[in-house]
Every structure is written in C-alpha cells, then in structure tokens.
Amino acid sequence: MQIDLSPEALLMQLGYATTTQSIEQIKKTIDNTKGFENFSKHLLALHDELAHIKGVVALSNSKDVFKIKGSSDTSKEIQDEFNELVKHWSEKYKINIEQVGLKPTYYILGQ
Numbered sequence: 001m002q003i004d005l006s007p008e009a010l011l012m013q014l015g016y017a018t019t020t021q022s023i024e025q026i027k028k029t030i031d032n033t034k035g036f037e038n039f040s041k042h043l044l045a046l047h048d049e050l051a052h053i054k055g056v057v058a059l060s061n062s063k064d065v066f067k068i069k070g071s072s073d074t075s076k077e078i079q080d081e082f083n084e085l086v087k088h089w090s091e092k093y094k095i096n097i098e099q100v101g102l103k104p105t106y107y108i109l110g111q
Helices: 007-013 020-032 036-053 076-092
Strands: 056-059 066-069 096-099 105-110
Touching (some): 076 096
16 A cells, blocks of 8 residues: 655654745655655654654754654663664665764665
C-alpha cells in the first residue's frame, strides 16, 4: 500500500506548524532525500517509535535533510537503545544515515 503524504500533512505528523517557511523547507528536504517516496511511511513509524525514548524525526536547521535526534539527557541504556533502534531502522529499509559528530543525531541521506 502506497501512502502519499502532502508536505503539510507530514509537517503536522512531525509536530511542526504549517507556515510558508516550513512548507518550503520540507519540500526542499523531500526533493533532496533520494528515494524518499520509498520510505516516507516508515519515517513516521520511526518518529512514533522514538517518542518513548525522547527521540524525534525532525527537519535539520543546517541542511536540507531530515534528521533523527535523540536526547543527551537520558541514561546510557536509553542512548544505546536509541542508537540500536536507528541502526536497525536504517539497515532494514536500506537508508543511508550519517551521525552528526558524537551527538545522538543522524542525518537521513536517503536510499
């Protein structure tokens, strides 16, 4: 089943306001993410799955990509769970990610 989300719907699902600026940013991000249409529905599932460990899928402020952001204010066990969850998700859906420094943050580069 193919789920097509409008940029506005995706913004709302990720917890953003639908302003002209955020709509333009997410459109650029979608266009810049190779294979986005193949895993967009899995992005929302990941966002929901990360909530219990204080993680989110978000728009990057510095690049036109999505990012997966965890919290540094959690226990080592939760940070390990976050990293394992992100790694498993990226391998399962064959998505290239890039860790941002030593932070619990990953850029989603696409397939």
